[in-house]
Amino acid sequence: MYRSQHLALKYLTAAIALFGVMTLAGLMAAYYYINPDFLFGLLHFNITKILHIDTLVIWLLMGFIGAIYWFLPEEFGRELVGIWAAEILFYVFCAAVAVVAVVFIVVQYGSSDETALWFINQGRKYVEAPRWAAIGVVVVMLVFAFNVLGTAYATRRITGITAVLMIDLVPLILLYLDAFPAITNMSEDQFWWWWLVHLWVEATWEVLIGCIMAWTVMQLLGTSRRIVETWLYIEVALVLGTGILGLGHHYFWIGTPNYWLTIGGFFSALEPLPLLRMVIHAIYDAGTHHMKTTNRPAFYWMMAEAFGNFLGGGVWGFMITLPQVNLYAHGTQWTVSHGHFAFWGAYACGVLSVIYLVVQKVRGLGHVNGALWKWSFAALNIGLIGMVGALLVSGFAQAFVERAIGGSTHEAFIAGQENRWFVEGMVTRLIFGLLFAAGYVALVWNLVTVGRRVPVLTAASEVK
Amino acid sequence: MSGLSLLETGLLLGLYVALGGSYGLVYAIAHLKGASILHGMSFILYALHGLVAIAIIVGTPLQVGWKGLVVVSSAAFLAIPPITWRFLRVTHETEAQG
Numbered sequence: 001m002y003r004s005q006h007l008a009l010k011y012l013t014a015a016i017a018l019f020g021v022m023t024l025a026g027l028m029a030a031y032y033y034i035n036p037d038f039l040f041g042l043l044h045f046n047i048t049k050i051l052h053i054d055t056l057v058i059w060l061l062m063g064f065i066g067a068i069y070w071f072l073p074e075e076f077g078r079e080l081v082g083i084w085a086a087e088i089l090f091y092v093f094c095a096a097v098a099v100v101a102v103v104f105i106v107v108q109y110g111s112s113d114e115t116a117l118w119f120i121n122q123g124r125k126y127v128e129a130p131r132w133a134a135i136g137v138v139v140v141m142l143v144f145a146f147n148v149l150g151t152a153y154a155t156r157r158i159t160g161i162t163a164v165l166m167i168d169l170v171p172l173i174l175l176y177l178d179a180f181p182a183i184t185n186m187s188e189d190q191f192w193w194w195w196l197v198h199l200w201v202e203a204t205w206e207v208l209i210g211c212i213m214a215w216t217v218m219q220l221l222g223t224s225r226r227i228v229e230t231w232l233y234i235e236v237a238l239v240l241g242t243g244i245l246g247l248g249h250h251y252f253w254i255g256t257p258n259y260w261l262t263i264g265g266f267f268s269a270l271e272p273l274p275l276l277r278m279v280i281h282a283i284y285d286a287g288t289h290h291m292k293t294t295n296r297p298a299f300y301w302m303m304a305e306a307f308g309n310f311l312g313g314g315v316w317g318f319m320i321t322l323p324q325v326n327l328y329a330h331g332t333q334w335t336v337s338h339g340h341f342a343f344w345g346a347y348a349c350g351v352l353s354v355i356y357l358v359v360q361k362v363r364g365l366g367h368v369n370g371a372l373w374k375w376s377f378a379a380l381n382i383g384l385i386g387m388v389g390a391l392l393v394s395g396f397a398q399a400f401v402e403r404a405i406g407g408s409t410h411e412a413f414i415a416g417q418e419n420r421w422f423v424e425g426m427v428t429r430l431i432f433g434l435l436f437a438a439g440y441v442a443l444v445w446n447l448v449t450v451g452r453r454v455p456v457l458t459a460a461s462e463v464k
Numbered sequence: 465m466s467g468l469s470l471l472e473t474g475l476l477l478g479l480y481v482a483l484g485g486s487y488g489l490v491y492a493i494a495h496l497k498g499a500s501i502l503h504g505m506s507f508i509l510y511a512l513h514g515l516v517a518i519a520i521i522v523g524t525p526l527q528v529g530w531k532g533l534v535v536v537s538s539a540a541f542l543a544i545p546p547i548t549w550r551f552l553r554v555t556h557e558t559e560a561q562g
Contacts, residue, residue, distance in 0.1 A: 287496035404467035
């Protein structure tokens, strides 16, 4: 194994650990809705929510970085240039995440001054990490880019997938710089902030996961490079074609000109179409291989990615993307429902697929199967779908009672929060959240033990 | 938009994409299995998708432009599965021969 693949294992392990923190923080956030007195005076709801969302971003990012460090040396046929720097930065990255989490939990918030911005919280949703840590993320990404570009230069070899990856690294890093400005005009601030949030998620991350899934399909199903790269180009073109200007659906109500209603609505309404193409591709791959593979969990998580992306991004997104509906739905649990489903389908399932693939290679397993991964797969997916359904019901109640009938007044907000449908939706969400957490435990147990108990059983049967 | 028409419109839009996707899914399975009954079922799903599109056009307060987009999207939903399937088959067959 290459050193970068050892590093990949560390990144993927850290990703799974942070997935657990995200799940725990999510459960706590869900419980606050049922019992608002929970941890009153000790830990505020907003901090739990920050932990939930920021760990989501970080575990997926670590999953992507880990997957790329795993595949790249095989792609280039050599160790990555400057891997020593990446190894050091992994520990710096983990330590920074831990310090930021402790500051969030213990200090929580500071005054509205430069000190708080640098050391406690930047105050920008989803990128709350204080400025020193945000600079650290940029350094990690720059070293990551150096590993990729430096190795490509050293080998003088660029494949279609690595070319797409290298081009994607430019906006991936540049857009993150958008996390830094502290613009006092709210509309202007939101305008640029969405460049980071939307274009990372619906453009650069889509391309990253596209590259990762291209390598996964090649290794898992033995699909030829030419086919995979052809489809990667098409996918990237379609996703970027609809996703970049789909940014406009975040500009509907932040004080931008009216033309964003048309641009945002039009391009984001087209977003389900490339996702439909992915579903058909998944069916083709599954069918031509007669659902046979040496790594069933990796294969099923890959399938879950295609379907989850279509349902979460396509179906759930289309419900709320046209401005006339979005006027009432934005910022309600309806959008939270879409966010959960889309992130799960588009990214989490893909990262889990890669992790099972890596486990198979590391442990030298001929086949990966068994019962436990099926339990975790079922519990995680049923738990997620249950949460999404419950959030949708709560969101309907909010949009109906608070927005459409109540006209978004403070009184209407309270009426929405107290509405029976809203409250029951929140309780149901917590119940399915617990199922999801059980699925996470089963997943971790399976990843730790898969392939390790089989030799013992085989040895025992040989003794008999 | 009234509260009720908001929920109706949101649900119809979701159902519209879900049925378009179901058509694509069953279309692909039908071609994989060579089963004509599934092929017929895929077009029934597309017909249902079309009915939902009509319901959106006739029964929701969306502006004309968005209703036009729904019509155009329905044409794309119809075309994407066969085009994708054909392209997938051709690229795989070409690769196998090469």
